[in-house]
Amino acid sequence: MTLVPGLSDVQNSSSSFPCKTTSFYRALAQAEDPLHDPIAAQFLPRDEEHSREAHESTDPLDDQRFLVTERLIHRYPDRVLLLTTDRCAVYCRHCFRRHFTGGRQGPPTATELDKVLAYISEHPEVHEILLSGGDPLTLSDSDLGVILQGIRRTRPDMIVRICSRIPVVNPLRITETTARVLAGIEPDGRHPTETDQSVPQSATWLVTHANHPREVTPSFVAAVRLLMRAGVPVLNQAVLLRGVNDDIDTLEALFRALYRAGVNPYYLLQTDLAAGTSHFRVPISQGIAHMQELRKRLSGPAVPVYALDLPGGGGKVPIESSLLRLEAAAYIFQGPDGHEYSYPRTEVARTDGAR
Ligand SMILES: *Cc1c(COP(=O)(O)O)cnc(C)c1O
Ligand code: SF4
Numbered sequence: 464m465t466l467v468p469g470l471s472d473v474q475n476s477s478s479s480f481p482c483k484t485t486s487f488y489r490a491l492a493q494a495e496d497p498l499h500d501p502i503a504a505q506f507l508p509r510d511e512e513h514s515r516e517a518h519e520s521t522d523p524l525d526d527q528r529f530l531v532t533e534r535l536i537h538r539y540p541d542r543v544l545l546l547t548t549d550r551c552a553v554y555c556r557h558c559f560r561r562h563f564t565g566g567r568q569g570p571p572t573a574t575e576l577d578k579v580l581a582y583i584s585e586h587p588e589v590h591e592i593l594l595s596g597g598d599p600l601t602l603s604d605s606d607l608g609v610i611l612q613g614i615r616r617t618r619p620d621m622i623v624r625i626c627s628r629i630p631v632v633n634p635l636r637i638t639e640t641t642a643r644v645l646a647g648i649e650p651d652g653r654h655p656t657e658t659d660q661s662v663p664q665s666a667t668w669l670v671t672h673a674n675h676p677r678e679v680t681p682s683f684v685a686a687v688r689l690l691m692r693a694g695v696p697v698l699n700q701a702v703l704l705r706g707v708n709d710d711i712d713t714l715e716a717l718f719r720a721l722y723r724a725g726v727n728p729y730y731l732l733q734t735d736l737a738a739g740t741s742h743f744r745v746p747i748s749q750g751i752a753h754m755q756e757l758r759k760r761l762s763g764p765a766v767p768v769y770a771l772d773l774p775g776g777g778g779k780v781p782i783e784s785s786l787l788r789l790e791a792a793a794y795i796f797q798g799p800d801g802h803e804y805s806y807p808r809t810e811v812a813r814t815d816g817a818r
Contacts (some may be wrong), residue, residue, distance in 0.1 A: 480739070481565045482508050484553045488632040491677055501675045501707040506553050512739040518774075518807045521562045523736040525776030532578045534571050538778060539799075542591040545579060547571070547599040547610065553632045555672075557704055557743045559735035559772075564597050570606055580617045591622040600629035600636060608644045611667075615647055623667040630671045630690075630697070634682035642693035645669065654694060670698045670729065674708050676716035684724045691725060698729040701767065703750050704743045711753055715760050722765035731767040733782060733806070736774050746810035747771075747794050751783060771796070773804040 484506040492503040529538040536544040549566040551558075558564055571579065583589055592614060599607060614621055625645060629636050645667050648654055669690055673679055687697050699721050701708065708714055718728045731754075734744050754769045769782045777798035785796045793805035 480508070480512070480556075480558070480561045481554050482506070483551070485633045487634070487682070488553055491680070499706070501713070502677060504706050505555050505557065505674065505704075508556060509742065511742040512556065514741070515738045516741050519736045519738040519741065520774075521738050523559055523774055524772050526560070526563070528776055532582050533575045535579050535582055537582075537586075537589070538776065540588060542593065543583065543586075543589050544593040544595050545571075545610075546596055547594045548597040548602055550601045551596070551598040552601055552629060552636075555628070557702055557734060557737075557740050559737040559740070560596075561737060561739075570602055570610070576610065576613060580613050583614070583621065584617045590620070591624060593624045593626060595626040598627050598629060599625055600627040600641070604638075604641050604644045607641075611644065611647060620665055622665045624670060625667065626670045626672075626700075628672045630669075630683050630686040631673045631678045634680065634686040637686040637689055639689060639693075642689045642695065645690065646693040646695050648693060667695050668698060669695050670700055671726070672700050672702075673717065673721065674701050674704060676713065676720045679717070679720035679724060687724050687726055696727070697725070698727045699767075700730040700732060701728070702732045702734060702743075703745045703753075703769075704734065705745050706743070709745045709749070709753075711756050711760075714753055714757060718757065718761055718765045718767060722762070728765060728767040731769045733769070733771040735772050736807075741809065744809050746808070747782060747786075747806065748810065754783060771806060773798050774806060775804065777802070777804040 488502065488506065492500050492506075497503040497507065524538075526536055529536045531537045531543070534546045536546070538544070546563055548570045549563050549568045551564060554565055583592065594610070602610075611623065614623060646654065647667060673683070690697055701717060703709060708717060714731075721728050731750070733747060733750060734740055750769055754766075757766050770779050771782050771785075772779050773796060777796075777800070780796055780798060782796075785798075787795045787797050787803065789795070789808070790805070791808075793807055796804050796806065798804050
């Protein structure tokens, strides 16, 4: 428990976003230098979290505006996102959904779940449901099974995407049973695609969140194998984080390790403008330079898309192809709706001389 010095002190700090990690993840941090360790930096609160910059917000993506029923966010026409639970195994210090995450609500009530199912039943234009949160895999296999069965009974054609950090921070949580529950495999061993040929039956995908090559452990790889064997493809979303992975060799090693494990690197995300996360922010110009170098060093399928969730609820865009121009204090992007959105040039705004 004293592997990372100071952890017990910070747990009692006044930080509004709780501090929590797993013994597995804590053991990945190097004890000699926790203050400069890329793993410890992701779960140890720092004083900088209490400073809030003018462009930061507690709800940077305007989730509230797109809430269609308790727990369900409908931002894009064809997909919805379910806030499955507000709990996580690790509270990542860079989390952008901290206005919801880290509370004490747990999974939706039966009434809330009924309303979610009614919504997807009445909206055939929705083809995909993301199970996010919080971390859905903090629920038991049977609680998850109830939610997934509800979705599959209501909409057998629905594509399900489960977003979870558990393969990284608590990989032993994923068992053969978990993989079968996620895949929707029946007790008799039938896969959902074999049960009824009259309606299109859909796949379940899992998106995990590894930010550093040291997080791609043998146990992570084993968890991924269990999922893939059950027919659940695995993707990764990494966040570009200062002091964690903002150098080219670390990024190269991360994406190569994921690719080797059979995981599609999918997204490298620019940090959202969540309050108290400015110390993690990497200038977009630097992210673009890293991407150019990654394309020289890695095979095509190992290169992620560098993406940004436009501030104010504009949606996710690929940075390199959506950047319209550079202004004195902001990057200007074109959103999927055709409108312009700006993201601050933090490298210019910084006054302390760092970077
Ligand atoms: C990120 C996100 C999605 C998924 O976006 P993709 O680009 O398909 O990965 C869907 N809904 C919400 C609310 C999101 O924030
Ligand atoms: S696991 Fe995801 S939702 Fe939970 S704290 Fe980390 S980034 Fe936020």
